[in-house]
Amino acid sequence: MHAIKYITAFLAFLALPVSANAEGQDEKKPVRPKLVVAISVDQFSANLFSEYRSSFTDGLKRLSGGAVFPSGYQSHAATETCPGHATIMTGVHAGRAGIIANNWIDLDAKREDKTIYCAEDERIEGTSFGSITAPTQGDYIASAWHLLVPTLGDRLKKISPDSRNVAVSGKDRGALMMGGHDVDAIYWWKGKGFTTLNGRAISPAIGALNSGIAAKIDKARAPYAIPSRCTARNRAIAVKGGQSVGNYAFQRPEGASRIFRASPDFDGVTVNAALALVQSMKLGQGEAVDILSLSLSATDYIGHAFGTGGVEMCIQMNELDRNLGILFRALDTQNIDYIAMLTSDHGGHDLPERLQEQGLPQAQRIDPKLNAKHIGAQIRKTLALPGEEPLLHADSPFGDYYLSLSLDAQTKAKVKAEAMKLLTNHPQVHAVLDGAILAAMPMPQGPVEEWTIAERARASYHADRSGDFIVLLNKAVTPIANSGLGYVATHGSPWEYDRRVPMLFWHKGITHFEQPSSVKTVDIAPTLAALIGVDIPADETDGRCLDIDGGAGNSCD
Template sequence: MVTALTASILFTGTANAEDHSAADKAQPKLVVAISVDQFSADLFSEYRSSFTGGLKRLANGVVFPAGYQSHAATETCPGHSTIMTGVHSGRAGIIANNWIDLSIKRDDKTVYCAEDERIDGTSFGDITAATQGDYVASVWHLLVPTLGDRLKKVSPESRNVAVAGKDRAALMMGGHDVDEIYWWKGKGFSTLQGRKISPSVASLNETIAAKIDKARPAFAIPAQCVAHSARIMHGEDKSVGDYAFQRPDGAASIYRGSPDFDGSVITAATVLLNDLKLGQGKATDVISIGLSATDYIGHAFGTEGLEMCIQMGELDRSLGEFFTILDSKNIDYVVMLTADHGGLDLPERMSLQGVPTAQRIDPKLNANAIGETVAEALNIASDKPLLYADGPFGDYYISRDLSEKQRAQVKDSAMALLAAHAQVEAVLDHDDLATIEVPRGSPEMWTLPQRARASFHPDRSGDFIVLLRKGVTPIASTARGYVATHGSPWDYDRRVPILFWRDGIQHFEQPLSVMTVDIAPTLSALIGVDIPTDETDGQCLDIDGGPANSCK
């Protein structure tokens, strides 16, 4: 078993040490693993005093306020790949949301982390578009098992269930062996190709479809949110900061970017809870829940405006209602809540708040522009790009149509050109990263190469990796509706809360840093599933404490 990091958490209400030990050893019947997309440690700290519902309950449980998605590629897919596997995203094979594979036969060389590009006729397309791309959702890129996968091997009668607002959240947390799995697509929940949607989920889809296009009045503005209501201009004539999620008729396309979206995912989780009678059988069950609205709202409106303030209150309320439903089942359940990454507010608001580093990225800082400059400097004539990348930062790939000598020249020239750019903090060579040991110890102390190493995979990562400076928002224009984002190696994107709650646990707060890779070893020890030490990058956190340490 993995080693223990003791948090000295005590159960209450035990008459003596013998009773206490018995309580500690009891395995919960249901594990509820929740990821709130883009729920940074900063957001948790900022709004913690205002929580009255589910987040208040969790904040009164076992709290690790300095949790870390320790890797550099702080995006949705890599972050979710760490939570239920106990390994860094590079080891999991999930280096980013998207990467480039120049060897695949299709014209579209961009690979989405949760697709199976081996299927003929598919392409990644534009996942932000209404069609969400023409791809087949799949978990095959995930190279390691999840907690649910491991549980099913030792306890086949256990159920492993996942539901989320994004397919990559459901798939990366659920894993390869799932009994039921659903994610939002279009105007309802979808599932794996070849599987049928259950009658109860189909009925829920009909209910959602009947109301999603209808007008919705604005949310009431809570007292604590009034001070957050201030219009911030961005672009030529657009603004954020004072919107309360009112929707006109026919505005289903903006449903995901509202608190109602998380409500639908929680309702779907409740449907699955009831249908499968999770936690009510002889074996322990697992349900993974991915709540995505905070991420969509953070992208569309930033992290510090009225919109996010309303979302935090609604998230707290929705989780409270869900926990009340769980309470009514009279089952022994444990809840873990964390996030896949943090986020950064839009630079226009940060600039008004006096943040000198806040800026949008130079539109010329991209693979095409850099590649053209390099081609001209090296006198390389080509009708295809020299460099490929999914965005201005992260993994860059060099064309395979070049000779080895040309590839080396392009690599040296491009890396030097990028490293000299005022908005670039570091450019890291693939070969150098491959020689670095996977980092251990306190993640806040890791160097940038160590952070990049944690999300590096030798067969999938780029020929070099570009890391931007603090405060640089890698969105040049807000024309597509996104004003803010994440993905950096900096702590505002890496730090997330890690919260545990179970009936009878006494509140404890551990201020020292831990990592999301510690979650799976912690939960596995609680439910009696062995994860060999060499198969995890994390360690067990003792959330029970007392004579019967939960990590033993």
């Protein structure tokens, strides 16, 4: 009954006329949109935004005419897709959300595969995640179960049950981390079309879209025309491992649908999926406020496959701008009153071979012996420990390392000390941080760009999921030994190029302004919440409401 009264009062407030001040001038009221469109462009760094900003003519130009925060930060050290998406619509740091990385190790897991994927429910018997880079990934059930906090959509649904919370992404983890637990519709790409949560039926609108995709995806595709501003980047770069990148325009031969994701076409169909749901569900056209979370993944797949400095990324920036324009014009045509927010889950770094050509000699690929298996074998030999069981477990050469559960306390302490010493002394390692020390640290405060490396790691640390110690690599070290798996570049470091992302807000009522000072992605949820009348208690967020109208609209009141 109280919720109904609140909603009725809130809707009545939306209908109030603009009041006049003492001078007779109209007093500007806060923006109250009917649809929140929260967009994450995977691996869209602040550097990419700045580099291409002057060339945007469509969707990104529109966003650049609103409230612009060019120095947004993913505060944490684990700059990966799942942690980054977990901050955007929850307003809390990745560690507090329980999403410490894309994958972590749970040696107590009741299955042979101890790797836990951030967006799976491993409690379901018979499932296994396997490897995200494997040709055939494990049979897991996608779920937001690991997300320990509510999203903005979850909070809105509690006070306004008629509101719709919808999420669409090229990746399941993008949709699940932004949508949360209480979603009316949620879709992500799988195979050759969009799928949804286990046990839910595909909507007719998405089913029709999937049929159209299936009819075209295996057909040959002509290359994209190369914009004139991209021609200087159209140059092949030889990569360790045998391949070259830098001059590919996304042409595909017949039957090559497997490379569809690493092309601008992928964002195009994801936008189409979002618009199919907007139209079929009439989002933003009812009495209640709705939320659409949209995660576009092509920039990330292109960054991994080709790096960020070649013609491939230049074409993608042109097409991203165009695809966002298609999205916004479609919403305009339906006369939907919406606010659009765009940010990214993390930044990215170019491939070391191109960076070396550009005068960055410290750019290098990781030593293939820098991994848990090799370091563990060294420790066993040094400490003369019997047996062959792995002493250390890790999902990658950097990030969380876990000590074997079979070790007694004394041996465990010796192994940990030796491992931290060996890794600290490696020339490609910047720091090795003790998990126990991180656990005892308070969550960092103050200007995010001034946080220490330990404070950045603390923001993505969770006592029940993080490793016994954390390994962080030097700047410009790419944790890919060669391009054999099809990836030439990546992200995941605690450095600015991976942490700094743009944060853009646009609404027809927002006056353009730019705030160059640093802000954080955990500020997004409190900011959007204030606009739609959702109260997030101060002790349930690590962010703050940002004034996105330069004080004119009192958007944080």
